[in-house]
Amino acid sequence: MSAKPFSSVWARERKERREQGLSRDQIVRAAIELLDEEGLDGLSMRKLGARLGAGATSLYWHVANKDELLELTLDEIYGEVHVPADANWRETAGAVAWGLRGMIIAHPWCIGVIGVLPSLGPNAMTAVDRLVGACRRAGFQGDDIDYAFTAVFSYALGSGLPEAAWRGANRRSGESLGEAQTAIRPMVERLAEHFPNVLERFTACSSAGFDPATAAQVGFDYGLLALLDGLDARRLDPQRRPPGRGSRRVDDTPCENRRATGDETTPETIAGS
Amino acid sequence: MSAKPFSSVWARERKERREQGLSRDQIVRAAIELLDEEGLDGLSMRKLGARLGAGATSLYWHVANKDELLELTLDEIYGEVHVPADANWRETAGAVAWGLRGMIIAHPWCIGVIGVLPSLGPNAMTAVDRLVGACRRAGFQGDDIDYAFTAVFSYALGSGLPEAAWRGANRRSGESLGEAQTAIRPMVERLAEHFPNVLERFTACSSAGFDPATAAQVGFDYGLLALLDGLDARRLDPQRRPPGRGSRRVDDTPCENRRATGDETTPETIAGS
DNA sequence: GCATTTCTCGTACGGCGTGCGAGGAAATAT
DNA sequence: ATATTTCCTCGCACGCCGTACGAGAAATGC
Structure with missing residues (x-):
């Protein structure tokens, strides 16, 4: 009689600790938390396992690999766009x-x-x-x-x-974006002669x-x-876009570049209005 | 006497092997090659060093760290857009x-x-x-x-x-995109009832x-x-965009989502034409 | 000749993803 | 009640990773 409630408490406490084991949803939610806090590099299976009070490799029962986990997190947050x-x-x-x-x-x-x-x-x-x-x-x-x-x-x-x-x-x-802005300011000014338009916009915006x-x-x-x-x-x-005439550029090598092809031609896609 | 030409040949051979030492440009170009061949995950300092016939840590004389190297490769390919x-x-x-x-x-x-x-x-x-x-x-x-x-x-x-x-x-x-398309086809069809529009477009395009x-x-x-x-x-x-009237949505929490804020409102940004 | 700078690289540390197989707990069959 | 199966956890180990460090080699300046 006394053993039963005890073991029940024990079992319940265990269930509370990890809610009757890990679940896929739980893992995905915790992964998103971790990603939000520490960024893409901050997510590791070990850290995620630790956050869930589980061993790292336990996760692999619920998720095939890290890429699959990322797919799940991605779709989860897609669910947030209404x-x-x-x-x-x-x-x-x-x-x-x-x-x-x-x-x-x-x-x-x-x-x-x-x-x-x-x-x-x-x-x-x-x-x-x-x-x-x-x-x-x-x-x-x-x-x-x-x-x-x-x-x-x-x-x-x-x-x-x-x-x-x-x-x-x-x-x-x-640090904040404003601080970064002032941090890169000398760099921008040093390159003023080469990028006058960018500089002008930069100073206009920050002033x-x-x-x-x-x-x-x-x-x-x-x-x-x-x-x-x-x-x-x-x-x-x-009619504004009759088939095959919208742009000049409908070949199969769309915009190869100088290094890759040696082709020096410019796309010049767009006719003036 | 005999030692000198020998060592000279040796030295010259060494120079030929890596063209008088590594250079930043050389490293960046090799990194881009490696990235093009194997993708972002395929680039490691060890592999890159091996490709250049150098030790992995030699690269750190020319480049502060991997992120800086990636910045350099990124700007290098920006140079390809003309x-x-x-x-x-x-x-x-x-x-x-x-x-x-x-x-x-x-x-x-x-x-x-x-x-x-x-x-x-x-x-x-x-x-x-x-x-x-x-x-x-x-x-x-x-x-x-x-x-x-x-x-x-x-x-x-x-x-x-x-x-x-x-x-x-x-x-x-x-495998090719066409093969992937046929691979995901059963998956798409299984979800047909939920996403009729996507299915219709999918079949139209692939047929x-x-x-x-x-x-x-x-x-x-x-x-x-x-x-x-x-x-x-x-x-x-x-005039088409008088200041402050283009859209309804100019507050500071632009589009928070259900999970993050509990806010269920929809952006409904755009008035009809 | 020597001193200084410039550059290379072997070693080592801590962290990573994950394959494997041993275990335990719970459900099910007998 | 016992045996068996299924579900799930996790410690260990492997081979990778970025890179700090310091010992050296080579080139350069005096």
Whole structure:
């Protein structure tokens, strides 16, 4: 009689300690915590195991390997971008773009995963699916649907990319962006003769006392609206891009460079407006 | 007497073997070779040293650490994107966009560097400087210059990102994109009920017998032209974006997500056209 | 001839991903 | 109640990694 409650307490305490063993979700959540705190390099199976009160190799029962774990974390945070199911296409595109931006800012490590592992998880797929659906309903046709949704994704992901790099560098150096700005200032000035335009922009921005975070937001919105306007024009008037004439550059070696090919030709893709 | 020529031959042979010692440029070039062949994970100081016929730690005389080496390789390949110095802004933007795309395709590992290390090297700076100059000459004003050039960079980098992921995955699995497509087909079909739009697009694309590489090019061009059109419209009519009204979303926590903040609101950034 | 600078590299340390197989605990079959 | 199977954990070990350190070799300046 007395042994039973005791062992029950024991068992319960154990369950409390690791909640009846590890679970995949638990591992993924802890991995995201660790990634958010220490970045992509900060995640190791040993540290993750320690955080969960488990041995490092115990994780391998629930997850095939580290890459698979990263895929899971990536899709988990894709779940954080909220895309309405039945909105018009501009609203949907805006939600996707701002959602992706928010995801990257909250989890800057993700771009190191997106660029290496294809995103096929359910959360990423629902975001894509809803945007594709919105594009189709809006009147984009055929391949233009892919082009439009890809463009929105590309712009949003690309915007987050340098931002993530700066945030990561600042976190590693332990100081704010403003401090980094003043730190690189002498370097920028030393190169003033070669890059007058960059210098002019740099001083204009830093003298205006503009908050870089809100500046980044305004800039993101500016480009996003421009992109959506351009896509909208093509949606309403598909003739604007007759097949095979949009650009001059539709060969198979798209933009080889001097070193790789010795080819000195310039893309010169775009005719003037 | 006999010792001298012998030792001289020896010395000369040594010089021939590594061309009077290592040099920074030599190291960077070899690193890029290795990265192109084996990807970001394939670069290690030991392998790189072996490739140069040198000890691994010899490299640390010429390069502070691996991150610095990666910065150097990144700027080196930025040197491969060729931007004309005095073209109109659309030409310049097109050259930058296609050049970046070509760079990413030729060196897919670079996105793993771009997202982690800020790009401040001279080659990256000249590309930026020329695009900024072209924007300024074209009539973009004040901060709009930054917004415009950033948008072009973002779009180009973002487009390369998933492409690099796929190429990397294909290289690791050792098979082509078409084979990967058929490999994931059952997975896609199993999820058909949840993602009808994606499935429809997937089957449409794969049944058309379209070459994915040229499809990616056409799509890239489509989005690029749309973006440039949208930016052009803002250039010619800055009123289109009165300060502070472009989007509803200019607060400081731009797009927090459900998990991070508990905030369930949707961005709903964009008013219809 | 010597002193100084410039460069190479062997050794070693701590950390990494993960294959392997021995174990224990719980569920199930008998 | 016992035996068996299934599920899960984890210690050990291997071969890699980045790189700090200091001993030396080679080139250079005096």
